[in-house]
Amino acid sequence: MTDDRLYYEDIEIGARHSFGRYEVSREEVLDFARKYDPQPFHLDEEAAARTHFGRVSASGWHSCAMTMRMLVENMTENRQAGLGSPGVDQIRWKKPVYPGDVLRCETEALEKRRSQSKPDMGIFKSACTVFNQDDEVVLTLISNGMIETRDPAGTD
Amino acid sequence: MTDDRLYYEDIEIGARHSFGRYEVSREEVLDFARKYDPQPFHLDEEAAARTHFGRVSASGWHSCAMTMRMLVENMTENRQAGLGSPGVDQIRWKKPVYPGDVLRCETEALEKRRSQSKPDMGIFKSACTVFNQDDEVVLTLISNGMIETRDPAGTD
Numbered sequence: 001m002t003d004d005r006l007y008y009e010d011i012e013i014g015a016r017h018s019f020g021r022y023e024v025s026r027e028e029v030l031d032f033a034r035k036y037d038p039q040p041f042h043l044d045e046e047a048a049a050r051t052h053f054g055r056v057s058a059s060g061w062h063s064c065a066m067t068m069r070m071l072v073e074n075m076t077e078n079r080q081a082g083l084g085s086p087g088v089d090q091i092r093w094k095k096p097v098y099p100g101d102v103l104r105c106e107t108e109a110l111e112k113r114r115s116q117s118k119p120d121m122g123i124f125k126s127a128c129t130v131f132n133q134d135d136e137v138v139l140t141l142i143s144n145g146m147i148e149t150r151d152p153a154g155t156d
Numbered sequence: 157m158t159d160d161r162l163y164y165e166d167i168e169i170g171a172r173h174s175f176g177r178y179e180v181s182r183e184e185v186l187d188f189a190r191k192y193d194p195q196p197f198h199l200d201e202e203a204a205a206r207t208h209f210g211r212v213s214a215s216g217w218h219s220c221a222m223t224m225r226m227l228v229e230n231m232t233e234n235r236q237a238g239l240g241s242p243g244v245d246q247i248r249w250k251k252p253v254y255p256g257d258v259l260r261c262e263t264e265a266l267e268k269r270r271s272q273s274k275p276d277m278g279i280f281k282s283a284c285t286v287f288n289q290d291d292e293v294v295l296t297l298i299s300n301g302m303i304e305t306r307d308p309a310g311t312d
Contacts, residue, residue, distance in 0.1 A: 032221075035221070035225070036221035036222065036224050036225045037221075037224050037225070037228055038225075038228055038232075039228055039231075039238070039240075041240070051239065051240070052239070052240075053240070059221075059224070060240075060241060060243075061217070061220055061221045061224050062221075064217055064220070065188075065191070065192035065193070065215075065217045065218075065221065066192065068192050068193050068215070068217050069191070069192045069193070069194075072192075072193055072194055072195055075195075076194075082195070083207065083208070084195075084197070084207070084208075084209070084216075084249075085216060085249065086248065086249060087216075087246065087247045087248040087249055088244070088246070088247040089245075089246060090243065090244070090245060090246075091243045091244040091247075092242065092243040093240075093241065093242060093243055
């Protein structure tokens with residue numbers, strides 16, 4: 001049986017991937033903000049108009065969540081043998097994400113190493129840039145991922 | 157009329173605050189995961205049992221969102237003159253967050269400076285540590301916040 005999953009050994013440093021499409025609905029922006037980020041400028045047009053946002057925009061954490069959805073869909077499609085994430089090194093909310101926007105992702109693998117304590121696991125760092133429909137960068141993040149090794153005795 | 161809002165000048169470096177209470181429900185964990193992080197170990201007990209999570213746990217982004225809810229409630233209570241955030245410098249998911257957990261926050265203001273281009277705004281960095289009901293750290297994050305200055309001509 002062929003194992004077609006994507007393992008630690010398959011991650012190419014410097015490789016870029018472009019994927020995802022997420023339509024941001026007004027209903028979802030308001031629903032997320034009501035639950036998790038009820039600052040007036042995320043919920044109310046008049047309050048938003050008094051800020052640099054200009055109109056109601058998505059919570060930055062909602063933008064991260066929508067990005068995660070695109071990343072997970074891509075990982076699933078690639079059959080990536082992911083083991084979760086220990087954390088994120090940087091998030092920058094570059095521009096507001098508005099209802100009606102359509103988001104997409106570009107990723108680049110930055111570095112990888114084998115776990116010293118767990119030979120069946122590797123850790124990699126990647127940059128993700130999220131664009132809107134006008135090709136403006138709305139969000140960048142640098143995250144760390146854990147992934148299974150194909151060969152725990154490997155040295156790459 | 158007294159202005160009782162909390163401005164840039166009121167942020168004390170090194171000051172610690174403890175607040176928040178968030179009960180993590182199973183329904184909410186599954187709802188968030190289905191929408192934003194549909195990895196099998198966040199949705200299915202059998203898949204989770206095969207990983208280091210052991211059982212279904214919240215998406216790390218859901219933990220951030222629940223933390224944001226506690227932060228916003230605290231900002232609202234303090235009448236903080238917040239202007240949003242340019243980004244986060246670090247997130248570490250230290251332990252899984254499980255359905256039934258009860259979360260709380262501790263924050264510490266790390267540094268602050270006035271904006272050079274916008275004298276009516278300051279920027280501050282703070283550390284947030286999230287604990288579960290057993291006082292275990294489940295999440296740490298270092299974030300940047302923008303806030304109004306009371307006196308745009310100030311020099312502190």
